[in-house]
Amino acid sequence: MKKFLAAICAAAIVFVAMYYSTRQPVTLTIGIFAGNNWDVPQGEPYAIIDEVITNFEAENPGVRVEYVSGIKREDYSEWLAEKFVSGDEPDIFFVLANDFNLYASIGGLMNLDGFIAADKNFSADVYYPAAFRFGQYENVSYALPCESTLTFMFVNKTLLAKEGVALPSNDWTWRDFLEICRKVTRDTDGDGVPDQFGCYDYTWRQAAISNGVKFFRDDGKTSYFADSRMEEAVKFVMELRGLNGGFEISPKDFDVGRVAFRPFTFAEYRTYKPYPWRIKKYSSFEWDCIKMPAGSSGGNISVMDTLLIGMSARTRNKDLAWALLKKFCYDEATQQMILQKSQALPVRRDVIISAEAAEIFSWEDSDTAAITPADISDAMDEAIMPFKFKNYRAAMMYADAELTKIIDGVVPFNNALNKLQKEINARLQY
Amino acid sequence: MQNLLTVAGMHRLLYVYNGFVIFVLMAFMCLTQERINDAMTARAFLESAGAIPPSSNVIFWTVTAAFFGFVLSGHFYRKSQNRHAKYLLFATEVVICMLLMRVLNLSYDGVVLLVVADLMYKYDGRRQEYILLIAMICLYFISNYNMAIFQTKIITFEAYASYYDADAKAVILALKNTCYSLNIVCFVFYLVLLIKSTHEEKERIRLLNERLEEANQRLRAYAIEVAQMAETRERNRLAREIHDTLGHALTGIAAGLDACIMTLEVAPELTKQQLNKIRDAARKGIVDVRRSVKKLRPDDLERLPFQEALLEMTKDYSASSGMEITFDIFSWSDNLRQDQEDVIYRVLQESITNAKRHGQATKVKITIGGNENYLLIVIADNGRGCDDVKQGFGLKHMRERLELLHGTVHYWSDGGFIVEAMIPLNREAQHDKNSDSR
Numbered sequence: 032m033k034k035f036l037a038a039i040c041a042a043a044i045v046f047v048a049m050y051y052s053t054r055q056p057v058t059l060t061i062g063i064f065a066g067n068n069w070d071v072p073q074g075e076p077y078a079i080i081d082e083v084i085t086n087f088e089a090e091n092p093g094v095r096v097e098y099v100s101g102i103k104r105e106d107y108s109e110w111l112a113e114k115f116v117s118g119d120e121p122d123i124f125f126v127l128a129n130d131f132n133l134y135a136s137i138g139g140l141m142n143l144d145g146f147i148a149a150d151k152n153f154s155a156d157v158y159y160p161a162a163f164r165f166g167q168y169e170n171v172s173y174a175l176p177c178e179s180t181l182t183f184m185f186v187n188k189t190l191l192a193k194e195g196v197a198l199p200s201n202d203w204t205w206r207d208f209l210e211i212c213r214k215v216t217r218d219t220d221g222d223g224v225p226d227q228f229g230c231y232d233y234t235w236r237q238a239a240i241s242n243g244v245k246f247f248r249d250d251g252k253t254s255y256f257a258d259s260r261m262e263e264a265v266k267f268v269m270e271l272r273g274l275n276g277g278f279e280i281s282p283k284d285f286d287v288g289r290v291a292f293r294p295f296t297f298a299e300y301r302t303y304k305p306y307p308w309r310i311k312k313y314s315s316f317e318w319d320c321i322k323m324p325a326g327s328s329g330g331n332i333s334v335m336d337t338l339l340i341g342m343s344a345r346t347r348n349k350d351l352a353w354a355l356l357k358k359f360c361y362d363e364a365t366q367q368m369i370l371q372k373s374q375a376l377p378v379r380r381d382v383i384i385s386a387e388a389a390e391i392f393s394w395e396d397s398d399t400a401a402i403t404p405a406d407i408s409d410a411m412d413e414a415i416m417p418f419k420f421k422n423y424r425a426a427m428m429y430a431d432a433e434l435t436k437i438i439d440g441v442v443p444f445n446n447a448l449n450k451l452q453k454e455i456n457a458r459l460q461y
Numbered sequence: 462m463q464n465l466l467t468v469a470g471m472h473r474l475l476y477v478y479n480g481f482v483i484f485v486l487m488a489f490m491c492l493t494q495e496r497i498n499d500a501m502t503a504r505a506f507l508e509s510a511g512a513i514p515p516s517s518n519v520i521f522w523t524v525t526a527a528f529f530g531f532v533l534s535g536h537f538y539r540k541s542q543n544r545h546a547k548y549l550l551f552a553t554e555v556v557i558c559m560l561l562m563r564v565l566n567l568s569y570d571g572v573v574l575l576v577v578a579d580l581m582y583k584y585d586g587r588r589q590e591y592i593l594l595i596a597m598i599c600l601y602f603i604s605n606y607n608m609a610i611f612q613t614k615i616i617t618f619e620a621y622a623s624y625y626d627a628d629a630k631a632v633i634l635a636l637k638n639t640c641y642s643l644n645i646v647c648f649v650f651y652l653v654l655l656i657k658s659t660h661e662e663k664e665r666i667r668l669l670n671e672r673l674e675e676a677n678q679r680l681r682a683y684a685i686e687v688a689q690m691a692e693t694r695e696r697n698r699l700a701r702e703i704h705d706t707l708g709h710a711l712t713g714i715a716a717g718l719d720a721c722i723m724t725l726e727v728a729p730e731l732t733k734q735q736l737n738k739i740r741d742a743a744r745k746g747i748v749d750v751r752r753s754v755k756k757l758r759p760d761d762l763e764r765l766p767f768q769e770a771l772l773e774m775t776k777d778y779s780a781s782s783g784m785e786i787t788f789d790i791f792s793w794s795d796n797l798r799q800d801q802e803d804v805i806y807r808v809l810q811e812s813i814t815n816a817k818r819h820g821q822a823t824k825v826k827i828t829i830g831g832n833e834n835y836l837l838i839v840i841a842d843n844g845r846g847c848d849d850v851k852q853g854f855g856l857k858h859m860r861e862r863l864e865l866l867h868g869t870v871h872y873w874s875d876g877g878f879i880v881e882a883m884i885p886l887n888r889e890a891q892h893d894k895n896s897d898s899r
Contacts, residue, residue, distance in 0.1 A: 035537060112503035116494050118516020130504075138614060139513045345513070421508075 062124025242326025251420025710746025820844020846874030
């Protein structure tokens, strides 16, 4: 019996010794994908990451940070899942919006509330609420925001100037929007077919959001498509489309400067505004961006998409992983770097409204620039976050198909929204 | 023995079978995880699984180590004699069982039956039916309610099986159920064997008991027979002795006296001589009677001086019974009569025997003292004593013997049992002895 106990003790000591010996040279891994989250071209995919890692390793001697390069964004979700299944997932990793709820619910992501509460140097108040809350699942933080982007309205300044219309201010409304569109939609070459248009690609979704519609309940079990504000939004989109007289606008029309407005993400704005992409794309006209027009019952609101970074629940180096996570998502220097080098927006409010931001956003003379860092900061404060529940994409695809039919007039409008809401609610139950 | 071997064999088979099933299940889980990764369906698997599975390495080593630990703790549990160690080992076994089930995502709960089998194996009837019942209920809840604590983190077997196409999945599920059912069959068979072997053991003990009782009865009858034979022999010997000594002397005396009656008138001188001869014959007769009586005395008393005989007797008794007997002799009368010696000897013998037989004493203290008028003997033991002393055969005899010498006996319980005997050494007795020897 004593021999037996002795053997157990010896085994325990060997295990502990092995555990500590394997811990000695600490290596942290990061799961990242090449390029960015926003579907825009990017020159050096790992420039920011490499610099952050270099800084982190300098601050933490004896720690090495590694990542696997060359994973495309479309393969990333499967790559990460495979890493989880084989048990060697990275210590911290980018979390795609589609994956967030899955990993939070199955216990793959570390609950960060403990770290947040324990860390005196950390305050969630520096973040925009929509960015920070995007990393929460059932009111528990599982990931921190790293960078965000939101939708703005691109304005063809050359076209508006030609038509003698002033650039709308950042608090413009649907009424202003409709007015300008009506004014600029016309036949310029006299062939009887309209060849200059007000707006391209303004969707019912954007209209509904700026009219204060909340599509789903937070748990994703019920939808609110029959809301009266939804009805207003759909009617507005139908009215806007009616201006084109049934003529379908193509992206090429915008590219060549024949469309006054087009919603774009801020990432696209950042990409195409400065050299060299500017030459490649919209070189034939002057353009700028402003906030989305406000609906009659809403505000100048758009959806803010945020890239999250989470920590594996099984990481062996919790404190170092938290430090690295903070290095990406909380460190001011990193956030400044995101402001300078990334297409997206940093998530720290103080970085957005800093002097450097004002400098970076003013590619043109600052007096003619339509949007200021303060406007961007406002928009980010007002922005709402996208839904992340499991059936969200499928429900939205179904809703899009049905609403396109309604807007195109294939399905009569009366009572169609009630029917749609019932259909979607039924689908959400699975 | 043959049956016990079969029970042990079945027990081993249960272990081997469960080890095999667990190994196959573990291999299935590990391989499926590898295949899921190769087939690039990890994301879909995670979604249907609802939990993060441990890596194949972790599953393999945990299952192997846990099963090894399970077998070891089970083995030591069955071998252990110490009660506390036994409970500790059983608890270890249950904990490892839960760990095993947890790692195997509760897809196989056959190990629970192994735990029950071990418990049944060690079942010895002492209040253990409650422990057994509680343990079995707990294990049942654990296995059937899939350990509610872990509920959220469990990946069902179906999630793994769903990776394969519908036909393969059906076969896999059927195989799994077969494995489980087979385990139950083995377990029930094991129980049957166990019950059978217990039953046979009981039957064997009953038969042995019967034979023992029979032998006892024969022995008792034989003892009575032997006693009767001894009595008859003794009676015959007495009869012979009386016939040879008293009969001879008395016959001679009677014949002599007859002659004397005839010659008394005629030749008084001759008659006187003749009477002297008759007296001598009577004296000789008395000597013969004494010699005969001597032959009935205990051996030690015959062989040794009285005090040494007493010591020899107690020494022998303490050597054979393990009882510690001490003597305290304050005074001693050197000229004890033979009958007094006999009584003292028997009183001591009887008291020591009682101390052992009735009191289960381990120590006896004998104190002998007195003055020229009486002798006092106290025999005290450290045995159980008894509150209500029933005068048995031994005590009654003791009293009777002492009363013949005008002595008394008292006995009482005080911690142990105490016997106090008093024998008067008065002149009358002295006189008796003197006249006797005259």
